[in-house]
Amino acid sequence: MVSETFIKPSAADKRVAKLQELLAQVSGSRGDSRIAPTVAESQSRARAILSELAIPSTKDEEWRFTDLSSLLDINFQLAGPAAVDVFALADSELDETANSRLVFVNGIYVPELSSVAGLPAGVQVGNLSAGNFPEIASYLAQQQGGQEVFTALNTAGLADAAVVWVPANTIIETPIHLVFLTAAGATPVWSQPRALVVAQRGSACTIIEEYAAARGTWCAQEASNCYLTNAVTEIWLAENAQVKHDRIQREATNAFHISKTAVSQAKDSRYTCTAVTSGAKLSRHNLEIFQAGEGTETVLNGLAGISNSQVADAHTAVILNHPHGIVRQLHKCIADGNAHAVFNGKIFVAKAAQLTDASQLNRNLLLSRKAKVDTKPQLEIIADNVKCSHGATVSQLEPQEMFYLQSRGLDPATSRNLLIDGFAGEILAQLSIPALGAKLSRCIACRTDN
Amino acid sequence: MIIDNSEVILSVRDLTAEIDGNQILKGLTLEIKAGEIHAIMGPNGSGKSTFSKILAGHPAYTVTGGEVIFKGKNLLELEPEERAREGVFLAFQYPVEIPGVSNTDFLRASCNARRKHHGLPELDAFDFEDLIQEKLQIVQMDPSFLSRSVNQGFSGGEKKRNEILQMAILEPKLGILDETDSGLDIDALKIVANGVNQLSNAENAMLVITHYQRLLNYIVPDFIHVMEGGRILTSGTKELALELEARGYDWVKEELAVGV
Numbered sequence A: 001m002v003s004e005t006f007i008k009p010s011a012a013d014k015r016v017a018k019l020q021e022l023l024a025q026v027s028g029s030r031g032d033s034r035i036a037p038t039v040a041e042s043q044s045r046a047r048a049i050l051s052e053l054a055i056p057s058t059k060d061e062e063w064r065f066t067d068l069s070s071l072l073d074i075n076f077q078l079a080g081p082a083a084v085d086v087f088a089l090a091d092s093e094l095d096e097t098a099n100s101r102l103v104f105v106n107g108i109y110v111p112e113l114s115s116v117a118g119l120p121a122g123v124q125v126g127n128l129s130a131g132n133f134p135e136i137a138s139y140l141a142q143q144q145g146g147q148e149v150f151t152a153l154n155t156a157g158l159a160d161a162a163v164v165w166v167p168a169n170t171i172i173e174t175p176i177h178l179v180f181l182t183a184a185g186a187t188p189v190w191s192q193p194r195a196l197v198v199a200q201r202g203s204a205c206t207i208i209e210e211y212a213a214a215r216g217t218w219c220a221q222e223a224s225n226c227y228l229t230n231a232v233t234e235i236w237l238a239e240n241a242q243v244k245h246d247r248i249q250r251e252a253t254n255a256f257h258i259s260k261t262a263v264s265q266a267k268d269s270r271y272t273c274t275a276v277t278s279g280a281k282l283s284r285h286n287l288e289i290f291q292a293g294e295g296t297e298t299v300l301n302g303l304a305g306i307s308n309s310q311v312a313d314a315h316t317a318v319i320l321n322h323p324h325g326i327v328r329q330l331h332k333c334i335a336d337g338n339a340h341a342v343f344n345g346k347i348f349v350a351k352a353a354q355l356t357d358a359s360q361l362n363r364n365l366l367l368s369r370k371a372k373v374d375t376k377p378q379l380e381i382i383a384d385n386v387k388c389s390h391g392a393t394v395s396q397l398e399p400q401e402m403f404y405l406q407s408r409g410l411d412p413a414t415s416r417n418l419l420i421d422g423f424a425g426e427i428l429a430q431l432s433i434p435a436l437g438a439k440l441s442r443c444i445a446c447r448t449d450n
Numbered sequence B: 001m002i003i004d005n006s007e008v009i010l011s012v013r014d015l016t017a018e019i020d021g022n023q024i025l026k027g028l029t030l031e032i033k034a035g036e037i038h039a040i041m042g043p044n045g046s047g048k049s050t051f052s053k054i055l056a057g058h059p060a061y062t063v064t065g066g067e068v069i070f071k072g073k074n075l076l077e078l079e080p081e082e083r084a085r086e087g088v089f090l091a092f093q094y095p096v097e098i099p100g101v102s103n104t105d106f107l108r109a110s111c112n113a114r115r116k117h118h119g120l121p122e123l124d125a126f127d128f129e130d131l132i133q134e135k136l137q138i139v140q141m142d143p144s145f146l147s148r149s150v151n152q153g154f155s156g157g158e159k160k161r162n163e164i165l166q167m168a169i170l171e172p173k174l175g176i177l178d179e180t181d182s183g184l185d186i187d188a189l190k191i192v193a194n195g196v197n198q199l200s201n202a203e204n205a206m207l208v209i210t211h212y213q214r215l216l217n218y219i220v221p222d223f224i225h226v227m228e229g230g231r232i233l234t235s236g237t238k239e240l241a242l243e244l245e246a247r248g249y250d251w252v253k254e255e256l257a258v259g260v
C-alpha cells in the first residue's frame, strides 16, 4: 500500500476519496427509525471498517481481472424515490409470481407493485421497515465476510430490506420473486438493494431474485442511463431446510452491478443457486457459501451470456468445515464481441470436512476472436479422505456441429443460435419457472446475434 | 428399381477435389436416376466419405475440377443448407453429438426449414408431434430419444437410427448413407435397412456406401461401384458385391489391369 501510494498517489487517493464520498451519501439516510436498533451495531462496525478501505484496484488479488477505474470518474448520487407506474415492472412480470412478489425501485419498497397474497399463512414476506421480525437481529448483517468493502458499504447504508421468513416445516411451493429495479435519470444514480432469507428447520422455499432497469425489456440493447447497484443478499438455511435460489442479473447496458450473496447452511440443508447474468456493462457477483453442519449439499449453476464490451465477473467460494459435505458446481460463460468473462471458483475443504464430495466445472464458449475469459478454479483441500474434481474448458462453436445442422437445412444463423441455446440450456433448464428460462434464452440469443 | 427414361437426379463428371492441399478425388464420374439404388464399395481411404461430404457441401474440401449436377442444378454453387432443402441428405458415417440441443427441437427446425423452402406451411409443435410419431415407427425408435440431446450418449446403432429418422422427416430426393451399417448388430441392421426400403421410391434415389455385402442382402442395389484412389474403378450389378466379398479389391485391380 505504501509503495503504491508512492508511485501513483493520485490513483490510490481517488479510490479512497470515492469510497468516502459514497459512504458520506448513505450516512445521512438512516432509513426508518424502527430498524435502527436492529442494525445499529453492524452499521457502526461497517463504517469503522470502511474508514480503512478504498475502492479496490486490479492490484488487489480479488479484483485482478475486473477494473473498477471507470467507476471513479462517475458522479453517482444516491437514488431517491422514483415515480413508478404499472409499467415499471415491464418484462420482470411473471404470471407465476403475481401474488408472491416484492418490488423495490431504487432500493425503496413499492407496495403498489408488490403482493404476497398468494403465500401460505405463517410465512412472513415483506419489507423490513414495515414488518414485524422480532428475531431478525441474529440474522441481518450477521453473515461472515461482512468486512468486504462493498458489503460493508451496503450495511453502512442499510435503510430497508426484502425479508423472507419461512417458519419451521413450512413448504412454500409458489416461488417468491424479489425484484430490484433502478429508475435511472439523466444523471448517474446508485442504490443498495438488500435481501434476507431465513429458512427455518425443515422448511423449503424458492426465491427468484432479479435485478433490472425499471421498464427494462429483456433484450434492451440500446444505450441506457448509467447507474450503479450495490446489492447484498443473505440466506440462512437451518437444519434440513431447502432453498432454491434463482438469481437473474439483467441490468441495463450502461449499468454497474456489484453484489454479494452470502449463504449459511446448517446440517442436512440443501441450497441450489442458479445465477444467470446477461446485463450490465460491468458486473461482479460474489457468492459465498458456508457449510456450517454435517451432510449439507450445495449446488451452484452459473451462466453468463455477454457481448459488446461487457465484463461479467463471478467469484464463488464454498467453505466446508464438516464431514459429508457435497458441492456440485457448473459455471458457464458465453462471450461475444469484446466481452470479458471472469470466473473464480474457490472450494475450501478444511481438515474436519472428511468425506467431502465436491466437483466444479467451468465451461466457456467464445463466439468471437476478441472475446476473452479468465478462469481460475481454486481448490484448497486439507482433509485427506475426500473426492474432489475440477476442470475448465474454453471452446468455440464446433465447425463439425455447425455443418451437421446446416446439412439438415438450417441456415448458419439458426444453427449458431441452436448451439448457443444448447450450451446455455443446461443451466437455464435449472430455473424454477420455465418461462423465465425461455425469456433468458431469447435474451442471450439476441445479445450474441451478429 | 431401374426405370426407363426416369429423371436424372445426380450427375457427377470428372470430379476432382482436395483437402489441405492433398488431392483425394481424382476424376469421379457417376450418374444416378430416380428410383435407383446405387452402392459404393471400396477400400479404406479410397475417398468414399470425402465424396459424400462434398455432395453435402462440407466446407473443408475444395473442388478443383469437374461438375456435379443435381436435378438439373449446379450443386456446387449451393450452400450446405440449400442442398439439404433441395433434397440432398447425408447420413453421416460418424454423426456428431450436440450437447444441450434437444433432438425434437432440432428435428422440427430442420423439418420446417425444408417445408418453408418448398412453400409449405411450417408445422407447430402439435402437428410435428403427429408427424414424428409416425416416422419413429419407420426406425422403431423409442420416443424417449426425442427429448434427449442430439446423439448425445446414443450408442453407435442409436445414432445411425437417428440419422435414418432424420432422413424420414426430410424425405430427400437423394439419400446418401455413409456406412450406416457399420457397427450395427443384425437386428438393428434389419431395422435400418427396412427403414431405407420404406423411404425408397420411384421419385428418389439412394446412394449406399458400405464395406459389407451383408447390407446389400437387405437393401438390394441396382448398381454397384467400386471406388479406389479417388475414382470409380468399375461398376456392375449386385453380383459384383458377392465377388468382392469373396475375392477382395485386389482382384478388381488385377482384372482391370488384364483388361487394359
Ligand SMILES: Nc1ncnc2c1ncn2[C@@H]1O[C@H](COP(=O)(O)OP(=O)(O)OP(=O)(O)O)[C@@H](O)[C@H]1O
Binding pocket: B019, B020, B022, B024, B042, B043, B044, B045, B046, B047, B048, B049, B050, B051, B093
Ligand atoms: N484433412 C486431411 N488432410 C489430408 N488427407 C486427408 C484429410 N482428410 C482425409 N484425408 C485422406 O483422404 C483419404 C480419403 O478419406 P475418406 O474418409 O474419404 O475415405 P473412405 O473411403 O471413406 O474410407 P473408410 O472406408 O475408411 O471410411 C484418406 O486417405 C484420408 O487420409
Ligand SMILES: [Mg+2]
Binding pocket: B048, B049, B050, B093, B178, B179
Ligand atoms: Mg468413410
